[in-house]
Amino acid sequence: MFKYELIDEEATTVISFEGDLDIDATELMEEEIAPKLYDCSNIKIDFSKVQFVDSSGIGLLITLIHHLRERGIRVRIFHVSDEVRIVFEMLQLPDIMGADVLPEFEHS
Amino acid sequence: MAPQGKSIISKGKTVKEAVKLALNLLNETIDQVEIEIIENESKGILGLGARPAVVRVTAGKADFRETDPEQEVRNLTLPEQASIAALLQSKQLVKPPEPEDLSGKVWVTNGRIHCKDAPDKYPLLSPGKDVRLYKNNELAEKTVIIKQSDDLRVELEEDVQAPEWELQISPDKMEASLKIVPGFRMERKLKDKAPDSYIQLEIVEKKTVVTDIDTRQVTEKLREIGVVYGVDYTEVAKACACVHPGTFVIARGTPPTPGTHGHFVPLKEVEIKKGLKERTDGTVDYREFQEFPSVERGQVLGMIEPPVPGTPGTTVTGEVVVPPEVFPLVLNEGIGVLVLEDGSRVIATEAGQPEIKLKGRTARISVVPKLLIGKDIDLEVGNIRYVGDVEVLGSVQEGMLVEAMGNVWVHQNVHSAKISSGGSVVVKNNIIGSEITSGKSTLLLAELHEILGALIPQLRQMEAAIKQLQTVSAFKVSSFSRSGLGSLIKILCDGKFKSFPVIMTSFIQKIDSGADILDADWLQLREQLHKGFVMMNASNLASVEDFSRLTDTVEQHYILSRDSDDESDCFIKAGYVHNSELYCSGDISISTRGTYHSKVRAAGSIDVEGVVRGGEIHASKGVRIGEAGTRGGVGTKIVVPDRETIQIEMAMEGTIIQVGKRMHKFSVQTPNVTARLGDDGLLIIG
Numbered sequence: 001m002f003k004y005e006l007i008d009e010e011a012t013t014v015i016s017f018e019g020d021l022d023i024d025a026t027e028l029m030e031e032e033i034a035p036k037l038y039d040c041s042n043i044k045i046d047f048s049k050v051q052f053v054d055s056s057g058i059g060l061l062i063t064l065i066h067h068l069r070e071r072g073i074r075v076r077i078f079h080v081s082d083e084v085r086i087v088f089e090m091l092q093l094p095d096i097m098g099a100d101v102l103p104e105f106e107h108s
Numbered sequence: 109m110a111p112q113g114k115s116i117i118s119k120g121k122t123v124k125e126a127v128k129l130a131l132n133l134l135n136e137t138i139d140q141v142e143i144e145i146i147e148n149e150s151k152g153i154l155g156l157g158a159r160p161a162v163v164r165v166t167a168g169k170a171d172f173r174e175t176d177p178e179q180e181v182r183n184l185t186l187p188e189q190a191s192i193a194a195l196l197q198s199k200q201l202v203k204p205p206e207p208e209d210l211s212g213k214v215w216v217t218n219g220r221i222h223c224k225d226a227p228d229k230y231p232l233l234s235p236g237k238d239v240r241l242y243k244n245n246e247l248a249e250k251t252v253i254i255k256q257s258d259d260l261r262v263e264l265e266e267d268v269q270a271p272e273w274e275l276q277i278s279p280d281k282m283e284a285s286l287k288i289v290p291g292f293r294m295e296r297k298l299k300d301k302a303p304d305s306y307i308q309l310e311i312v313e314k315k316t317v318v319t320d321i322d323t324r325q326v327t328e329k330l331r332e333i334g335v336v337y338g339v340d341y342t343e344v345a346k347a348c349a350c351v352h353p354g355t356f357v358i359a360r361g362t363p364p365t366p367g368t369h370g371h372f373v374p375l376k377e378v379e380i381k382k383g384l385k386e387r388t389d390g391t392v393d394y395r396e397f398q399e400f401p402s403v404e405r406g407q408v409l410g411m412i413e414p415p416v417p418g419t420p421g422t423t424v425t426g427e428v429v430v431p432p433e434v435f436p437l438v439l440n441e442g443i444g445v446l447v448l449e450d451g452s453r454v455i456a457t458e459a460g461q462p463e464i465k466l467k468g469r470t471a472r473i474s475v476v477p478k479l480l481i482g483k484d485i486d487l488e489v490g491n492i493r494y495v496g497d498v499e500v501l502g503s504v505q506e507g508m509l510v511e512a513m514g515n516v517w518v519h520q521n522v523h524s525a526k527i528s529s530g531g532s533v534v535v536k537n538n539i540i541g542s543e544i545t546s547g548k549s550t551l552l553l554a555e556l557h558e559i560l561g562a563l564i565p566q567l568r569q570m571e572a573a574i575k576q577l578q579t580v581s582a583f584k585v586s587s588f589s590r591s592g593l594g595s596l597i598k599i600l601c602d603g604k605f606k607s608f609p610v611i612m613t614s615f616i617q618k619i620d621s622g623a624d625i626l627d628a629d630w631l632q633l634r635e636q637l638h639k640g641f642v643m644m645n646a647s648n649l650a651s652v653e654d655f656s657r658l659t660d661t662v663e664q665h666y667i668l669s670r671d672s673d674d675e676s677d678c679f680i681k682a683g684y685v686h687n688s689e690l691y692c693s694g695d696i697s698i699s700t701r702g703t704y705h706s707k708v709r710a711a712g713s714i715d716v717e718g719v720v721r722g723g724e725i726h727a728s729k730g731v732r733i734g735e736a737g738t739r740g741g742v743g744t745k746i747v748v749p750d751r752e753t754i755q756i757e758m759a760m761e762g763t764i765i766q767v768g769k770r771m772h773k774f775s776v777q778t779p780n781v782t783a784r785l786g787d788d789g790l791l792i793i794g
Binding site: 020022023052055056058059062081083084087090091 | 582
């Protein structure tokens with residue numbers, strides 16, 4: 001079950017994902033999360049509570065980040081767990097999303 | 109009776125035999141000689157390392173009772189079997205020197221050391237290089253003082269290497285060979301030294317080659333390992349007596365004589381003769397059309413010869429070797445032919461051009477009909493689509509299309525039109541603003557092959573990436589069964605495999621462009637790839653196994669497309685080419701009037717006698733051009749792969765040539781250009 005929590009800290013919006021970012025997260029992501037984020041200007045995504053991902057979930061994330069950046073919104077993803085990080089690196093997500101989205105990956 | 113001291117070394121199968129031989133030679137009886145057994149006979153194992161007995165027989169029996177063994181210098185290096193008599197060989201054999209000379213002196217004679225004491229002098233003896241001298245059983249490393257009562261002995265080694273031989277049967281059992289390494293005997297003895305107060309011992313060596321291999325043992329061994337056929341006994345004897353190491357083929361089998369497969373023997377000239385003649389003015393000689401063969405109805409095209417089996421051979425081990433199997437010709441009757449009831453002859457039922465395609469043991473024989481159009485192809489005649497050859501006595505006019513499975517001959521011009529031929533294309537005069545394709549399916553297959561060559565490594569890497577990802581615990585593999593691989597492939601294409609969709613698209617477009625001439629399995633492959641990779645989000649690939657299977661299919665097509673060279677005999681021949689595109693799976697040749705602003709591409713060679721002004725020339729097998737480029741005009745580019753050569757009689761300034769990946773632009777007008785890559789991969793222009 002995928003959940004999220006949204007906290008506004010002054011100019012920055014922090015959204016924490018929790019659960020598996022997979023195909024079951026599609027509806028929530030597309031219909032709830034995305035619209036809420038389009039009005040922000042600076043977003044931090046906390047990934048610490050995401051343990052599992054699948055290709056659909058990553059596809060959703062790529063699309064979300066892409067749409068946000070198109071709107072000039074600054075997005076960064078933090079606290080990626082080691083295992084998920086391996087998946088991100090194998091799929092070259094820093095290259096696809098933009099290196100600044102994944103500041104923790106700069107050395108990879 | 110032999111003079112006393114005469115000694116003979118003799119060899120025999122046994123000691124007894126060797127002694128007997130020596131006694132005969134010395135003309136002595138056994139009680140009149142000293143016998144020293146140098147070596148007992150040895151039977152060896154399986155004929156290997158067998159050695160004869162060696163004895164030394166010396167005339168004149170020693171009377172050792174008169175000799176004090178203590179004072180005798182003995183050579184103890186003799187083999188254990190040596191008789192005691194030999195060990196204590198008589199002092200009488202040594203010729204006694206003059207007594208007055210000998211006091212305080214040492215000497216060596218017949219391999220023995222002697223000395224005579226003197227009250228005022230001691231003889232000195234030095235062991236010398238490689239000599240192990242024992243004085244009273246102690247090894248003397250330096251010069252020693254000796255006296256008569258000393259026990260002096262010298263250890264001398266005798267090296268004996270028995271001849272070695274080995275039999276080998278070749279893997280195909282068609283040859284048995286005998287490998288020989290002759291043995292040798294290295295005998296060493298002390299060099300004689302004249303009496304002196306000091307001497308240094310020296311050794312003389314004598315090497316004898318031992319070659320006596322028993323041929324009977326060899327032939328026995330041959331039988332033992334099963335060699336029963338084709339043995340050359342003269343060669344066995346020669347090998348056994350050989351003094352140099354070597355390998356002798358001593359048995360040869362008889363190889364089978366291969367038969368012939370069933371085949372087709374044409375009675376009628378069926379090959380298209382190339383190298384069409386031209387008149388000196390550059391126009392194509394009309395008679396060239398005679399060089400395309402043709403047959404009448406009812407004519408015998410050729411005979412079908414049945415297979416002829418070969419004769420079996422025999423190995424050296426007596427096994428029968430069956431010759432390769434022969435097969436009858438598989439005849440694939442094409443259009444316009446009939447086979448006689450007894451299957452021996454092929455008869456034309458239509459008039460036209462005979463066409464014989466051989467692939468392995470299958471022959472496809474057909475008579476391709478010819479469509480003759482006595483005038484121009486224009487709107488009135490309409491576009492031509494024909495299964496055979498097409499001959500147009502006039503021109504192909506603007507906007508018209510000629511599509512022929514066979515050859516296309518146009519006696520006049522092709523103007524703003526399109527000709528697509530499964531065979532060759534000859535245009536007697538001009539090709540202007542047109543598109544000409546010859547050997548279309550071959551060309552297409554070659555292009556598909558090239559694209560697949562780029563696609564396959566990407567597919568394999570992608571497969572490996574997916575497999576790797578499946579091993580990461582944070583990655584949910586279970587989702588594949590619900591959503592398929594589509595979303596993952598999409599991500600991979602966004603990341604590591606950015607060029608993949610481009611290659612895939614070009615492959616699918618290439619297939620679409622030739623959908624009418626490609627086999628159904630290519631169209632099927634196109635559908636599979638389209639469903640798997642183009643409509644990514646709806647990809648029908650549900651597992652990495654699906655992915656592997658599809659990649660395997662792609663690889664099969666890659667191999668399939670490489671092997672097809674059915675129509676490489678196609679050619680394009682034209683008088684003059686302007687603003688056109690020419691593609692040919694074989695060679696292209698253009699007369700003295702040349703090409704202008706045209707793209708000319710051949711899987712064979714390109715030969716333009718005249719000028720090439722502007723445009724591009726691509727040939728897989730070399731280019732010859734009269735004159736290339738324009739003065740300060742449009743660029744002209746000539747490209748061949750590495751290993752091929754570009755020859756230009758006159759290259760104008762600005763002409764670009766490319767061999768493999770190396771390019772060169774001429775900055776000045778250059779005559780007699782020959783360009784190719786050197787061994788270092790750099791362009792050589794001469």
